[in-house]
Amino acid sequence: MDTATSVFINGISGVFTGIAVLYLMMKMLARVVGRPAPDAPPAVSKTD
Amino acid sequence: MAEEVLAPLAGTVLSVAVTVGATVEEDDELLVLEAMKMETVIYAPSEGEVTAVLVKAGDQVEEDDPLATID
Amino acid sequence: MAFLDQLGILSVTPGAVVMWVISLTLIYLAISKQYEPLLLLPIGFGILIANLPLTGLMTPGEGLIWRFYHYGVEWEVIPPLIFLGLGAHTDFGPLLSQPRLIFLGAAAQGGVYVTFFAAHAFGFTLQESASIGIIGGADGPTAIFLAAQLAPHLLGACAVAAYSYMALVPIIQPPIMRLLTTKEERAIRMKKARKVGAREKLVFPIAATMVIVLLVPASAPLIAMFMLGNLFRESKVVDRLTDTAQNALMNIVTMFLGISVGATMSAATFLRTDVLFIFALGLVAFAVSTASGVLLAKLMNLFTADKINPLIGAAGVSAVPMAARVAHKMGAEANKKNYLLMFAMGPNLSGVIGTVIAAGIFLTMLQ
Numbered sequence: 304m305d306t307a308t309s310v311f312i313n314g315i316s317g318v319f320t321g322i323a324v325l326y327l328m329m330k331m332l333a334r335v336v337g338r339p340a341p342d343a344p345p346a347v348s349k350t351d
Numbered sequence: 352m353a354e355e356v357l358a359p360l361a362g363t364v365l366s367v368a369v370t371v372g373a374t375v376e377e378d379d380e381l382l383v384l385e386a387m388k389m390e391t392v393i394y395a396p397s398e399g400e401v402t403a404v405l406v407k408a409g410d411q412v413e414e415d416d417p418l419a420t421i422d
Numbered sequence: 423m424a425f426l427d428q429l430g431i432l433s434v435t436p437g438a439v440v441m442w443v444i445s446l447t448l449i450y451l452a453i454s455k456q457y458e459p460l461l462l463l464p465i466g467f468g469i470l471i472a473n474l475p476l477t478g479l480m481t482p483g484e485g486l487i488w489r490f491y492h493y494g495v496e497w498e499v500i501p502p503l504i505f506l507g508l509g510a511h512t513d514f515g516p517l518l519s520q521p522r523l524i525f526l527g528a529a530a531q532g533g534v535y536v537t538f539f540a541a542h543a544f545g546f547t548l549q550e551s552a553s554i555g556i557i558g559g560a561d562g563p564t565a566i567f568l569a570a571q572l573a574p575h576l577l578g579a580c581a582v583a584a585y586s587y588m589a590l591v592p593i594i595q596p597p598i599m600r601l602l603t604t605k606e607e608r609a610i611r612m613k614k615a616r617k618v619g620a621r622e623k624l625v626f627p628i629a630a631t632m633v634i635v636l637l638v639p640a641s642a643p644l645i646a647m648f649m650l651g652n653l654f655r656e657s658k659v660v661d662r663l664t665d666t667a668q669n670a671l672m673n674i675v676t677m678f679l680g681i682s683v684g685a686t687m688s689a690a691t692f693l694r695t696d697v698l699f700i701f702a703l704g705l706v707a708f709a710v711s712t713a714s715g716v717l718l719a720k721l722m723n724l725f726t727a728d729k730i731n732p733l734i735g736a737a738g739v740s741a742v743p744m745a746a747r748v749a750h751k752m753g754a755e756a757n758k759k760n761y762l763l764m765f766a767m768g769p770n771l772s773g774v775i776g777t778v779i780a781a782g783i784f785l786t787m788l789q
Contacts, residue, residue, distance in 0.1 A: 333518070394759055
């Protein structure tokens with residue numbers, strides 16, 4: 304039962320952590336790259 | 352004041368239930384869109400007269416494309 | 423006489439006949455009721471031919487279907503290729519425009535873990551329980567990917583359970599969704615989401631791959647292929663490759679996947695009480711996942727002014743796009759002007775990612 308509980312807890316926290324990091328990435332992405340006009344060609348080809 | 356009816360999702364127009372000049376009540380059926388193999392009925396957002404119908408059956412629409420105007 | 427000895431018909435066992443009936447039932451459901459026909463039709467036929475005696479089709483090292491199975495499934499080639507095709511089909515716009523919905527896909531993995539625990543309590547090994555639990559992720563290729571590595575003897579049953587319940591989502595989900603929500607909640611119209619630029623959709627697959635694989639390396643085969651397919655699509659410069667990934671490639675590997683998985687279901691591996699438990703637990707997995715997705719949405723509503731329609735939480739059960747359609751239909755029933763489909767795609771897609779992460783973690787801990 305012990306390993307099962309450990310897998311259970313690791314699993315759920317792992318999924319939420321992974322998703323949370325993805326969430327933060329998506330928010331950052333929106334701030335850095337987001338633009339209101341979807342098809343406007345970018346003036347420079349690199350974002351960094 | 353004219354109100355534009357915008358497409359709430361992207362899809363294909365299956366059928367249009369009203370013509371220019373028709374009077375509609377709020378929640379009357381205006382047209383049917385197909386999106387992801389599912390039929391969605393678009394209802395009139397308010398009452399009034401249909402002043403323009405901008406799509407016909409078979410047209411592809413994107414989200415927020417104008418479908419019709421109601422006065 | 424030698425001729426009589428090699429007559430297949432004299433070697434038929436009662437178990438084989440039962441499998442024939444199951445096979446024909448699946449084929450019927452696929453064709454007549456259109457239950458996930460792309461998978462259930464070849465699976466059904468694979469079951470049939472694997473249960474015709476003396477064919478040698480599944481003889482290790484030699485059989486034709488064994489070769490498809492060994493090189494495609496056991497070597498974990500086909501499920502990632504299916505993900506390549508799925509990624510090429512996927513538009514992450516709905517998810518990117520409302521990032522908070524991604525948590526609903528995470529919550530909907532609840533059924534995976536509850537079922538994992540329950541299966542283990544019923545006596546299944548940890549590896550078997552993980553393969554059964556992942557059915558709740560409603561993601562066929564991921565379930566096959568995981569079961570092939572952790573519990574290959576249960577692969578057929580888990581796959582058939584997963585695809586059958588995916589087809590039954592319009593029947594399984596609504597009662598649970600209705601039970602857990604009020605009519606007012608179901609009528610919630612969600613605020614229009616912002617438009618997502620092409621650049622965002624282009625960078626997302628690259629960034630997502632790095633994030634997920636750095637956190638859960640074992641998920642790489644599935645996530646990398648998924649995001650590569652998505653990158654093909656969003657780059658808009660490799661239309662030939664996108665088209666192939668979306669169509670020809672998907673179709674080819676789907677054929678081989680179906681028939682290989684079906685052919686693992688010989689009477690000996692399938693006609694056991696274990697399998698009944700798997701089907702029962704798989705249903706539990708779907709039900710609990712539906713509930714946990716809806717419940718998290720309700721919880722999130724306590725903390726936000728822009729209310730989420732809790733129905734879309736159920737779309738975290740990543741049967742794409744069936745679960746999104748179910749959420750949309752129920753929303754429209756409660757409020758004619760509700761158009762939840764695009765909103766529901768957010769959780770629907772994040773559920774796919776969530777299931778892959780869950781599978782990666784199972785693999786890391788149980789292999």
